[in-house]
Amino acid sequence: MNTQKTDNRLFGLKMAVKATLFSAPFLISACGDGGGGEVSEVLGLGQSSKPVPTEGLSQELSPRELEIKADVRAATVQINTIGDSVLPKGLTSVDIQKRGSGTGFFIDDTGYIVTNNHVVTGAGQLSVGVKDIYIPYPVELVGVAECEDLAVLRTTMANSGFDALRWSDVDPEINMRVGASGFPSDVNNSVTGGSVYTFTTGTINTDVRLNNTPWASTVIFDHSARTAPGNSGGPVVDLDTGDVLGVHYAGNGSRFQAISSSEAKRIVNDIMLGNDVLSIGISAEVVFKYTDKNGNAGLAFLEDIPDGTNREPFGVWVNGLQAGGKAKRIGIQAGDIITAIGGVKLQFDQSDDPNIRRAKSTLGQYCGVLRSNNPNKGTVLDIEIYRPKAGGVTCTGEINGQRLGLKQDTAVSCPSLPPVTNDETNSPVNGDTNSPADDHSDHSAETVVIPGTLCCADYQPDDGDFGGRYMDMYTIYATSSGEVTIEMHSQSIDSYLLIGLMNPDGETVDDVFYDDDSGAGLNARVTFNKQRGREYTILATSGGPEETGAYELRFSGFSNSELPGGHGLRAASTGMSTDVLLQKMEIELAK
Structure with a gap:
C-alpha cells in the first residue's frame, strides 16, 4: 500500500514538473530549407533573463506580417487522436491502436x-491543444467531406470567444505571399518530446486545379511554405490580410499543397449546418495489389510497396469509419476494400484506358461516382467490398439501402471472421474465391509483432489486484487448434500478460493464462493450446501501478486471420467491459 502511495506521489510530482515545463513559451527564428522563412515556438524551463533575439524575425517578416503571425498562432490548434487502425499485412489485415x-x-x-x-x-478519442491553455480540450466531430479531405470539429466545452480566422474574400493566385501554420512532426521539443509550433512563409506557385491523390480528390494549389506530416489540416494564410487561402493537406518535400479556400469555405459552411458533403462516412485510401520478385503477392498503400514490384489498384481501403455514418450503418468495417460503387469497378482491369488507370490509382474514380450520385441527398448506391480479415469474402449492399450480405447469397450477412473450412479439402464451405492471389495459405509461420503503448489515456482500474495499472485489451478468435505463444516485450515497463478464455455464453471466463517475467528480462511470455472456435481476450498491462511506455506483443503460431481483431475497451463478441472482464479474471485466478 505504501509503495502505491509513493508511486502516486511521484507520478503527481512528474505531472507538476511537466506543467512547469509547459508554462513559459518563447520565440526563436530559423530559416527553413526548401521553403520560406520559419518562425518556431518552443517550450523552455522558465522566462529567459536575456531578451529573445529578433534580428532574424525582422528579416523574414514585416511588422504587419508579425501581427498576422501572432493572430494565426492564437487560432491554430494541435489535434490529438487515439483510435484503432486496420492496416494491410500480406493478403490480410492487422489491427493496431494508433495515436x-x-x-x-x-x-x-x-x-x-x-x-x-x-x-x-x-x-475514438479527439482532443485539441489551444494556445496558453494547458488542459486539452475535448472535441466532437461535426461532419466530413471525405473526397475533399475536410472535416469540422467543435469543442464540447461551454466556451466562446476563441480567437478565430476568416476565409479570404479573394481566390488564391500565383505569386501571393502565404504563411503555413501548424505542428509538424519533424520539429520536436528536446525537453518534452512534443511537436513544436511553426509558421513558415512562401508564395503560391500554381493555378488552382482539381487534384487526385490516393486519399483525396479536391481543388488545390501549390505553394513553397515548408510543411511536414503533422501540418495536415493547418491554415495557409494570405500574408497581406491574415485571411485563410487554403487548408494544408499534402507535400512531397519540395512542393506543398493546400485545399483552396474557393471550395473549402463553401464545404465547411455546409458541414457547420449539419451536413456531410460527398461522404459515406469513411477515411479512404487506394490500396494496391503487388507481386514481388519472388512471386509473393500482397496488399499495400502506394508508399509501402516494395521497390521493383508490379502493382495495380485493387480498390479503396477503409482506414476508419465515422460513428453513425452511412458506411457503418450498412456493416462496412475498417479494413474493408471497396471494389465497386454505383456499378463502377474500382479495381484494375486490362481493358482500362490510361485515364481510367490513373483515376483508379487515386480517389478520382470513387469520388467521380459520388459527385454524380450524391449519397448525402439520399441516392441509393450499390456497393461491393472485399474483406481480407474474413478470409477474402466479397459482399454487396447499398449505401442508403440494404446491409451488406455475401455476394453469392445476399440473405447471408457479410461475415467478420474467416469462413469455416472443410477439414478434408481445406476449401471454403461458404466464401468467395475472388482472392488477390491464388493458393495463398493463411497460416503465419513467422512471429508477428504488434506495437502498443501504455499511457494515461488507457483503462486504469482504481482498486483490486491490478489497481493503478494501465491496460490495453485485444481480442482473438481461434479458427484452428494448436499450441501458440504470446509475448509482451518492453524496455520501459515490467510487462504483464493476462489472457482469458471466454465462455460462449458471454457471461463468464472459463480459464485464465497469465505471466509476469517468464520472458527474457522483465518480458512476459504465455504458451497455451488454443481451441478452435473459441474467443480469447488479452489484457496487456504492467507489473506495477502508473508504469507507462511502449511495448510489443509478439504472436507465434497464429494464422494471419486470427491476429487481434480489436483493441479497445470491450471484448469483441461479448461486449464485456474491461472492468467487468478484469473482475471475472481475478475471480478465476483466485480459485
Whole structure:
C-alpha cells in the first residue's frame, strides 16, 4: 500500500514538473530549407533573463506580417487522436491502436475547428491543444467531406470567444505571399518530446486545379511554405490580410499543397449546418495489389510497396469509419476494400484506358461516382467490398439501402471472421474465391509483432489486484487448434500478460493464462493450446501501478486471420467491459 502511495506521489510530482515545463513559451527564428522563412515556438524551463533575439524575425517578416503571425498562432490548434487502425499485412489485415496528431484552426469564435478528414475520421478519442491553455480540450466531430479531405470539429466545452480566422474574400493566385501554420512532426521539443509550433512563409506557385491523390480528390494549389506530416489540416494564410487561402493537406518535400479556400469555405459552411458533403462516412485510401520478385503477392498503400514490384489498384481501403455514418450503418468495417460503387469497378482491369488507370490509382474514380450520385441527398448506391480479415469474402449492399450480405447469397450477412473450412479439402464451405492471389495459405509461420503503448489515456482500474495499472485489451478468435505463444516485450515497463478464455455464453471466463517475467528480462511470455472456435481476450498491462511506455506483443503460431481483431475497451463478441472482464479474471485466478 505504501509503495502505491509513493508511486502516486511521484507520478503527481512528474505531472507538476511537466506543467512547469509547459508554462513559459518563447520565440526563436530559423530559416527553413526548401521553403520560406520559419518562425518556431518552443517550450523552455522558465522566462529567459536575456531578451529573445529578433534580428532574424525582422528579416523574414514585416511588422504587419508579425501581427498576422501572432493572430494565426492564437487560432491554430494541435489535434490529438487515439483510435484503432486496420492496416494491410500480406493478403490480410492487422489491427493496431494508433495515436496520431494533426493541425486545425478555429473558423469562428464559438469553437468550430477546420481540419483534414484523414486526421480525424476513425478516431475514438479527439482532443485539441489551444494556445496558453494547458488542459486539452475535448472535441466532437461535426461532419466530413471525405473526397475533399475536410472535416469540422467543435469543442464540447461551454466556451466562446476563441480567437478565430476568416476565409479570404479573394481566390488564391500565383505569386501571393502565404504563411503555413501548424505542428509538424519533424520539429520536436528536446525537453518534452512534443511537436513544436511553426509558421513558415512562401508564395503560391500554381493555378488552382482539381487534384487526385490516393486519399483525396479536391481543388488545390501549390505553394513553397515548408510543411511536414503533422501540418495536415493547418491554415495557409494570405500574408497581406491574415485571411485563410487554403487548408494544408499534402507535400512531397519540395512542393506543398493546400485545399483552396474557393471550395473549402463553401464545404465547411455546409458541414457547420449539419451536413456531410460527398461522404459515406469513411477515411479512404487506394490500396494496391503487388507481386514481388519472388512471386509473393500482397496488399499495400502506394508508399509501402516494395521497390521493383508490379502493382495495380485493387480498390479503396477503409482506414476508419465515422460513428453513425452511412458506411457503418450498412456493416462496412475498417479494413474493408471497396471494389465497386454505383456499378463502377474500382479495381484494375486490362481493358482500362490510361485515364481510367490513373483515376483508379487515386480517389478520382470513387469520388467521380459520388459527385454524380450524391449519397448525402439520399441516392441509393450499390456497393461491393472485399474483406481480407474474413478470409477474402466479397459482399454487396447499398449505401442508403440494404446491409451488406455475401455476394453469392445476399440473405447471408457479410461475415467478420474467416469462413469455416472443410477439414478434408481445406476449401471454403461458404466464401468467395475472388482472392488477390491464388493458393495463398493463411497460416503465419513467422512471429508477428504488434506495437502498443501504455499511457494515461488507457483503462486504469482504481482498486483490486491490478489497481493503478494501465491496460490495453485485444481480442482473438481461434479458427484452428494448436499450441501458440504470446509475448509482451518492453524496455520501459515490467510487462504483464493476462489472457482469458471466454465462455460462449458471454457471461463468464472459463480459464485464465497469465505471466509476469517468464520472458527474457522483465518480458512476459504465455504458451497455451488454443481451441478452435473459441474467443480469447488479452489484457496487456504492467507489473506495477502508473508504469507507462511502449511495448510489443509478439504472436507465434497464429494464422494471419486470427491476429487481434480489436483493441479497445470491450471484448469483441461479448461486449464485456474491461472492468467487468478484469473482475471475472481475478475471480478465476483466485480459485
